[in-house]
Amino acid sequence: MWSVFLFCFVLKTIYHQTLGGFTNGAPCTIRNTALLDTRDSWLLPKDDLQCVDITSLGRRKNIPQNFEIIKATTLYADHMHLRRIPDSISTLMPKLKLIDFSSNNLRRISKDSFSSLIDLHTLLLEDNHVFIPKKTPLLNSRSLKALSLSNNKIRRLKPKTFKELKGLTVLYLDRNWLIRLHPKVFKPLKYLKYLHLGNNRLKVLPHIVLEVPKAIVIVKGNPFNGTEVIKR
Known part of the structure; x- marks a missing residue:
């Protein structure tokens, strides 16, 4: 859950308008969060439900139904040893x-x-093992603005990786194993404002980074010597 606080702090720093989840309204607390206990029973909050915590579900795939959770705007599903995304999330x-x-x-x-x-x-997908497809986009979402792929041991990005995420404004790719970047990898991201490439294995400052318009680019912690933060 702390990763959410840190991530949203950066979002607030970049924007005057917050992007969503608990940054768009009251923070998630015990009073507005539905908790799933180890017996698959829902503990519903006293106030209007805004957040859902299913971390106790563990590796189990099926999320118990409850009419109240349809209201949720924030979902915590971290540290669960999940190997796949539960199919029912978008429905529930x-x-x-x-x-x-x-x-x-x-x-x-x-x-x-x-x-x-x-x-x-x-x-937020940091600290997983997300595989980057060679010939297809990573994700398809018209609404997504902020994506964290930190620490996924990503070695390479393909020209189509972010093709269907054209609305992205914040992208975390730090703490991966990137050695080089394809010249076209960030081309679809015309609205990008913050790009974190720190602590990878980049030996030279890629020209594509210099071509990302109006973006703050973090490159600290790579093998090359040079600027740590690039601001437009």
Whole structure:
């Protein structure tokens, strides 16, 4: 859950208007969060439900139904050892704006896993093992604004990786194993404002980074010597 706070702090720093999840309204607290206990029973909050925590579900795939969770805008599903995205998320919680899948064992993610969540704009996938497809986009989402892929041991990005995420404004790719970047990898991201490439294995400052318009680019912690932060 701390990764959500840190991520949203950066979002608030970049924007005057917050992007979503608990940054768009009251923070998630015990009073507005539905908790799933180890017996698969829902503990519903006293106030209007805004957040859902399913971390106790563990590796189990089926999320118990409850009419109240349809209201949720934030989902915590971190540190669960998940190997795949539960299929029922978009059906049970169609209004989600922020999803935290950090610190799981996710590898292959269907590109349409979140395409039906038309309000989703913050997705945290750091500390997983996300596989980057060679010939297809990573994800398909018209609404997504912020994506964290930190620490996924990503070695390479393809020209189509972000092709269907044209609305992205914040992208975290730090703490991966990137050695070089394809010249066209960020071309679809015309609205990008913050790009974190720190702590990779980049030996030279890629020219494509210099061509990202109006973006703050973090490159600290790579083998090459040079600027740590590039501002437009």
